Amino acid sequence: MSAQTPEAPTVTTEERPAKERKVPRVVILGGGYVGFYTALRLRRRLGKREAAIVVVDPRSYMTYQPFLPEAAAGALEPRHVVVSHRRELKGVDTLTGRVTEIRHADRTVTITPTEGQPYDITYDHLVVALGSVARTLPIPGLAEQAIGFKQVEEAIALRNDVLNKLDTAASTWDPEARRRLLTFTFVGGGFAGIEAIAEVEDMARAAVGYYDSISPEDLRFVMIEGSARILPELGDEMGGYALEQLRKRNIEVHLSTFLSSCVDGHVVTSTGVEFDSATIVWTAGVKANPVLNSSDLPLDKMGRLNALPTLQVAHEDGTVVEGAWTAGDCAAVPDLANPGSYCSPSAQHAVRQARHLGDNLGRFLRSAEPTSYEHKHVGTVASLGLGKGVAQVYGIKLRGWPAWFMHRTYHMAQMPTFNRKVRIVLDWTLALLFRRELVALGRLHDPRADFRDASAAPRPKGAQKPADKAPQSEKVATPAP
Template sequence: MILGGGYVGFYTALRLRRRMGKREAAIVIVDPRSYMTYQPFLPEAAAGSLEPRHVVVSHRRELKGVDTLTGRVEEIRHAERTVRIAPAEGLAYEITYDHLVVALGSVARTLPIPGLADEAIGFKQVEEAIALRNHVLTKLDQAASTWDPVARRRMLTFTFVGGGFAGIEAIAEVEDMARDVVRYYDSISPEDLRFVMIEGSARILPELGEEMGGYALEQLRRRGIEVHLSTFLSSCVDGHVVTSTGVEFDSGTIVWTAGVRANPVLASSDLPLDPMGRVNALPTLQVATEDGQVVDGAWTAGDCAAVPDLANPGQFCSPSAQHAVRQARHLGDNLARHLRSAEPEDYRHKHVGTVASLGLGKGVAQVYGVKLRGWPAWFMHRTYHMAQMPTLNRKVRIVLDWTLALFFRRELVALGRLHDPRADFRDASSGGPHAKGTRKPADKGVGTPV
């Protein structure tokens, strides 16, 4: 039983199925979504450089020989070898298992900030990337269609909270897209756009080091992006942003990318957790008690697991795609070894480098100690993540997207109604604003009037 269909769940199931035949092991994967999202490509999907469907991978299509259950995990009772699952529709049910892989990942780490839940957009799922793109393009359309300077200024102000990889890549790609498309708006100039980054620490992209993080900060500010360091979001009620440093402004878009936390459903389990709510793990990726004893039949990896980092003694593996993908493959191998009465091996990985995109043709990277800037770093970013993307099908589609982007400009259409497709029909049915002024035609029988 594999709980979670993200990096860890998907790659573990794929690896284990390759190592063990159907007669040796029955594998079940459980996730609310029937696909795995490759999150490093979400900024490019939000900017229109990639088709959103190409950054997700179907469980049912790619995990042949693996049973897929679409539902939400409600409770884990490992002592009884039971998991309670709630489908989208219908009654919850329980499933028993022999071995459990906890790969529930993480959720956005939010804070009790006034207005945050009502105003902010997350940036962790492909649906959120699509929504952000449609939202930004819709705001540009609305701003170009109003003469109210206050409303217009609010619509053209875009705020991102969190200066890690997700936040920096998201604001850089979206800003790049917005400045590219305003050329088609006669009433909007690039100077009218305001992009704001709020970061609580003293620098951005800390994983890249002070020098390269400083370079990224300089490049963002050169592009006119306001970056407020050592600053926290205090309130955003009705889109009115207030920071801890006293800066106040209205913003029509607020994107929250300020960290993650382990999936809260783990609190409804009898598995041993650390103070941060993550499952305790050994280097072999087996679940362990506080005193280091193996919990029989339980395995874990990824963002929801506290896995010791053997390459950096005394620390835990960071919640990154690099670790998640490699841990998943290692977990699949270890589980196959265990089922065949062999000893599992310790997970050890040392990062060879870090890459980040700062928009089309722009990036920053540090690989094997070599520091790259600009186009070479951007190319390295794309090459690395394309190589990590599972399945040949998706690799080819992504390369085709990039190739077409060299010859054709970004798509400008905002499918805002996509998120509420029944709005027009609902208005027409209820005599709403779209139905006013119409007269009910005489009944002339079934058919289409000519």
């Protein structure tokens, strides 16, 4: 007689020991405002036994973009406008790599690291916080000549480029080359472009005081904007004030003008203006990260994810896509404070949406209902250089120093972590006591250049000198002003 095996009892999720329960995995794509703040908020709400959180980003830090103009101008140390993921997101796994494909039907994303082969990771809940990229156009020469202004690396490169151009211009005797080197062109009159040109121009004007052969009048700063005004978010009055202030500083502003070509640095505009410029900065708008086009998630006509006010991804008919959440520049989030419109792609919305998303996802994982995001726009602030600014906050219009102070105070308060807030305040305090640091690290982006030159085969004895070297008699001459 065979022994009968007893039937195993059924164990529900609630009865299963904690160590045997499946911990839901939340994968956050993007480590910018939305990704960073969502991970921070969710980790504070849920313990490690309630959710495993993974952040994926090509960079291991978050960049606070409103401070990039000051970093480019030397008012802030570039390292102080970024926040380390690994240091600040305790209890969160971070993967440094680029997201190349999203297959939500399989709950899988493909990640391509800097080194090694692409790999897949799976998830239970996905937060798409990929943000935006520069919206470029098929303009001849643009890809070869221009630089963007969305990352801290670009701010550092722009600062070095401007100071290097001053050094080079002070050391050349060719008047056409000098004009080209001292002409700086910015395309796009939104916040990024206006703040960048204002801060960099301020720095360059201060720097020429150390050059005997360059005067402030030799500098030429040009702004090209396709619409009829700059800073449209500030309205006609305050935008007009900002335009007036820039023109008083001899910054050329070409409105209702488009860049037609910039091959080899020769700028041609839609209005027929032509000039040579060695530095071209592109800040003419952004678009949703194009990797969304390789996903099976629903997008709107602008390539953004369709979203509900709860920050859940949804189909056009309002049906929720289970397990998918989004916010920020890559999401079309209805603006409940302004019915019929969507939340603007600003840091003000992104930070608040991220915190709300973290709370909502935490509620959902604890079987509670998510709530709708609603925020009435506080206002806008913009810096126009050291001690100069324009702002409109709660309907109050500010100009000059008060607006500049408001700009710094607001963004310092929004900067994550106490560590970074202190470092930024210290940078500003030291700037009051000492002059700007105007050293250009010219070889920063090619650190092996000197080593390559030293390793090059020696020139045979008697060989003709390179044509680009000036005769000894010219080397001791004084550069022409």
